[in-house]
Amino acid sequence: MSEQQRVNHQTQLSRSASLGRLALIGGVMFSGALAFAYAGGWLSPARLTPERMVAALGARGGNPLGHRRNHSKGVCFTGVFHASGAVSRLSVASMLASGDYPVVGRFAIAVGDPDASDLMGRVKSMAIQISAPDGQEWRSGMNNSPVFVVSNPRDFYQLTLAQHVDPATGKSDPEAVKSFFATHPQSASFAQWAKSAAWTASWVDQDYNSLNAFRFIDSGGNSHFVRWSMKATVPPTPAPQDALAKMGADFLERDLRSRRLQGSPTWHLVVTVAASEDPSNDATKVWPAGREEIDAGTLAVLGVEPEADGPCRDINYDPTILPTGITVSDDPLLAARSAAYARSFDLRTAESKDYPHSGEFGDAR
Amino acid sequence: MTVYRASFSPLQKGLHWLMAIMVIAMLFIGVTMVSTVSPRFLTLIAIHKPLGIAILALALLRLGVRSWRGAPPLPSDLPSTQVIAARLSHLLLYALLIAMPLIGWGMLSAGGYPITLFGSWHLPAILRQNAETYAVLRTAHMLLAYVFFATILLHIAAALFHALIRRDGVFRAMVSREGTKS
Numbered sequence: 001m002s003e004q005q006r007v008n009h010q011t012q013l014s015r016s017a018s019l020g021r022l023a024l025i026g027g028v029m030f031s032g033a034l035a036f037a038y039a040g041g042w043l044s045p046a047r048l049t050p051e052r053m054v055a056a057l058g059a060r061g062g063n064p065l066g067h068r069r070n071h072s073k074g075v076c077f078t079g080v081f082h083a084s085g086a087v088s089r090l091s092v093a094s095m096l097a098s099g100d101y102p103v104v105g106r107f108a109i110a111v112g113d114p115d116a117s118d119l120m121g122r123v124k125s126m127a128i129q130i131s132a133p134d135g136q137e138w139r140s141g142m143n144n145s146p147v148f149v150v151s152n153p154r155d156f157y158q159l160t161l162a163q164h165v166d167p168a169t170g171k172s173d174p175e176a177v178k179s180f181f182a183t184h185p186q187s188a189s190f191a192q193w194a195k196s197a198a199w200t201a202s203w204v205d206q207d208y209n210s211l212n213a214f215r216f217i218d219s220g221g222n223s224h225f226v227r228w229s230m231k232a233t234v235p236p237t238p239a240p241q242d243a244l245a246k247m248g249a250d251f252l253e254r255d256l257r258s259r260r261l262q263g264s265p266t267w268h269l270v271v272t273v274a275a276s277e278d279p280s281n282d283a284t285k286v287w288p289a290g291r292e293e294i295d296a297g298t299l300a301v302l303g304v305e306p307e308a309d310g311p312c313r314d315i316n317y318d319p320t321i322l323p324t325g326i327t328v329s330d331d332p333l334l335a336a337r338s339a340a341y342a343r344s345f346d347l348r349t350a351e352s353k354d355y356p357h358s359g360e361f362g363d364a365r
Numbered sequence: 366m367t368v369y370r371a372s373f374s375p376l377q378k379g380l381h382w383l384m385a386i387m388v389i390a391m392l393f394i395g396v397t398m399v400s401t402v403s404p405r406f407l408t409l410i411a412i413h414k415p416l417g418i419a420i421l422a423l424a425l426l427r428l429g430v431r432s433w434r435g436a437p438p439l440p441s442d443l444p445s446t447q448v449i450a451a452r453l454s455h456l457l458l459y460a461l462l463i464a465m466p467l468i469g470w471g472m473l474s475a476g477g478y479p480i481t482l483f484g485s486w487h488l489p490a491i492l493r494q495n496a497e498t499y500a501v502l503r504t505a506h507m508l509l510a511y512v513f514f515a516t517i518l519l520h521i522a523a524a525l526f527h528a529l530i531r532r533d534g535v536f537r538a539m540v541s542r543e544g545t546k547s
Contacts, residue, residue, distance in 0.1 A: 013530065021529040028525065029518050036514055039393050041400035049400045135487065137479050153402045314496045315477055320407060324485040328407065336402040338410075343399075345476070350500035 050343035053157055053336070057344070061165035061172070062113025066355025069344040071125050071141075073116055074108030075253045076310030079264070081130050083297040087271050090224050091216035093325030094132035096296055103299060104129045106312040107203045107256065110143065112163070114355075117249040119241070122194055124252075126208040126230055126267075127317035128299070136323035139315075141337070142208035142230060145197075148283035149190040153336035159187075186284045198238035201247060202255045204265040205236040212319065212337075213280040213329040216271075225274035225329060227287065230267035230299060257304055264300040271296050280329040309358050316345040371437040372538040380427045381539055387420050388462070392514050399507075414469075415482040421466035428459065440533045451523070454516060461513045465506065467491075472502035 013021070034043075041047045057069040064072050085098030095101045105128040109121030127141040150156045162176035181191050200206070208230040215223040244251065259265050273292040279285050307313050320328050320338040328334045348355070373381070391413065398409035439448055473480045474490035475498040481487045492498060528536035 018530060021525075025522050025525045025529065029522050032518050032521070036393065036396060039400075040396035047400065048402055050402055051400070053402060135479065135489075136485070314494060314499075321479060330404070332404060335404040335406045339399075339402045339406040346500070346503050349476070349496040350504070352497055352500075 048154055048157055050339040053153070053160070053340045054343040054347065056157060056160040056164070057112055057340070058347075059165065059167075060112030060160070060163045061170065062115050063354075064112060064114060066348055066351040066353075067114040068108075068348060069340075070112060071108035071110050071127075072112055072114040073118075074106045074125075074127075074307055074312075075256065076305045076307055076312035077103075077105045077107060077256075077301045078303040078305070078311060079103045079105065079299060079301040081128075081269070081297055081299050084295055085297075087216070087294050087296040090218050090226070090271070090273070090294070091325040092219050093138065093216075093323045094134055094136055095130045095138055095323060096325070101130050101132060103131075104311045104315060105301075106307070106315075106317065107252070109252070115249075118247075118252045119244055119249075121252065122199075124203055124206055124208075126203070127312070127315075128230075129312075129315055129317065132323060137321055138323050138326065139317050139319060139321040140210060140228075141317045141319050142210050142228075144206040144208055145190055145193050145211075146209060147189045147193070147286055148211040148333065149187050150184070150333075151186055151282045151284045152332050153340075155184060155186070156333070156336070159184075189284060189286070198236055199241060199244060200236045201239045201244060201251050202237065202259070203252050204256060204259050205232050205234050207231050208267070210319075211283045212331040212334050213274065213283075214322070215327045215329055217325050217327060223327070225278065225280045226271050227274070228269060228271045228296070231270050233266045233268065253304070253306075256301075260301060260304055264302055266301070267299045269296040269299060270294070281331045283331060283333055308355065314349070316341050318342070372541050373437065374430075374434050376430055377427075377434060377436075378539055380423060380430065384420060384423055384427070384462070387416060387423075388513070389517065391416055391420065392510060392517075395510055411483070414473075414480070417466040417469050418482060418488070420462060421470075424459070424462035424466075428463070431459075437538045440531075440535065443533075454520060454523075457512075457516055458520065461509060461516070465509055465513065468502050468506045468509065472499060472506055475499040475502055 037043050041049050054069050058064045062072075068074075079102075081095065081101045081103050083096050083099055083101065085096070087096045088098070105126060108125045108127070109116070109118060110123035110125060111120050113120075124144045125141060128139065130138045132138075150159060159177070159180050162180045163172055164176070165172045181187055210228045213225050213227050216226050217223050248254075256265070271294045272287060273294070274280065274287060275291060278287045278291070305311065318338050318341045320334055322328070372378070394409045394413050394416070398406050398413065401409075439451060443451075470480065470488065471492050474492040475495050477494040477499075479487055480490065524536055524539075527533055
């Protein structure tokens with residue numbers, strides 16, 4: 001800048017020039033605020049946000065305040081994962097190397113009402129958090145169905161809306177869910193399983209499947225698409241619905257405790273490696289039989305605790321919380337699960353007065 | 366009205382503009398990521414955490430540089446209300462630069478989340494796992510983000526006011542290549 005310009009040489013701005021510049025400043029402010037509002041979704045009523053997704057999940061009957069908005073009814077377990085080391089050639093994840101790793105997990109049923117009867121538990125789930133000595137964690141949430149009901153979050157939202165329970169009547173519209181399945185051929189495999197698979201009175205005799213694909217990263221930096229399953233070590237004991245209806249509302253937890261008294265319920269963690277043509281991003285598709293399967297180790301359940309004061313209560317079993325050596329695939333459901341679970345966690349951690357810990361008001365269970 | 370005045374040092378200017386970009390990016394990343402269920406969610410979170418820690422590190426550095434170097438004086442004819450507004454808003458901005466990443470770090474700690482930055486780099490928890498603490502910090506992080514954005518908009522408005530209307534050298538102090546001699 002020249003000496004000339006630096007020395008006192010201010011011309012007065014004309015009134016219109018001043019106003020024009022003020023208007024420019026106003027325009028910059030307005031544009032900034034508008035851009036921020038757009039980014040945050042405030043200008044997009046059609047955007048599927050975690051808030052909308054979780055609000056719909058929480059509107060399926062009962063009072064979910066304080067609880068997870070899906071898989072709302074569950075029980076905690078603690079245990080150990082005995083890794084065989086057999087999968088280490090595919091992944092450098094520390095808890096896949098041969099050894100024993102502590103597990104904090106949760107069994108649940110896929111309902112939105114924490115007080116639902118276990119009779120509603122068509123889909124049962126197992127969530128696990130495996131901890132490695134270096135502080136890394138592997139969290140996974142798996143269901144007993146062989147496929148997921150939809151391949152993408154928008155369809156999941158539509159199905160959830162179809163399950164809406166009118167708070168005045170306590171009832172949902174059965175035609176809404178039927179109509180969803182009639183218009184979503186992708187969901188046919190799941191519907192077939194839901195209709196024909198045997199019901200049992202136990203969590204222990206079920207397999208739990210990752211449904212989403214993940215990538216295992218080996219020591220050479222190569223990635224392999226995999227899915228995994230917790231395979232039951234006891235055969236299923238089919239029970240007809242009218243028998244289950246006589247067992248009360250909480251037969252699953254009772255069964256888990258009684259089996260635990262007889263010995264640790266166990267599962268094998270079996271990793272299935274995708275062939276190159278198997279879809280990594282569509283949880284409604286099974287991978288054909290004959291794919292390479294490797295037994296990564298054994299999960300043993302050692303303790304069972306009710307959720308209210310249990311170690312699983314304040315864990316968010318986000319399946320994208322993974323150690324080095326495991327990453328997400330391009331399955332669009334994974335990001336949606338992470339986003340929705342975060343929202344559900346945000347809600348329920350602020351609602352502890354709606355779901356007190358047992359000690360708080362002097363009640364013991 | 367005299368317009369010749371000192372400017373911030375080149376390091377201070379560099380930190381200011383670099384961090385301006387980083388913080389505005391963070392605010393947009395934050396508000397976008399909590400309103401999407403698309404794969405963008407994972408990408409944005411993966412950027413948000415290390416970027417937040419980088420801002421914390423730079424903010425502490427900048428605080429040190431500011432206490433060593435000081436700042437050019439405001440114009441002597443600036444009305445006292447504007448002087449007070451300037452000082453308070455800058456104090457608020459410094460406070461938010463440091464508080465926001467710490468709240469984020471504390472929030473993840475209280476939520477029992479591993480605090481991964483990238484690859485296998487992770488930070489230790491700075492708070493014990495506690496759901497109620499998480500809930501308070503989570504709300505604070507969101508509300509202070511809105512305060513941060515509003516303060517930045519006002520800061521930009523004031524900067525432009527100095528640059529385009531008052532034309533008193535205040536804006537130039539943060540952009541010109543002149544030395545710090547006053």
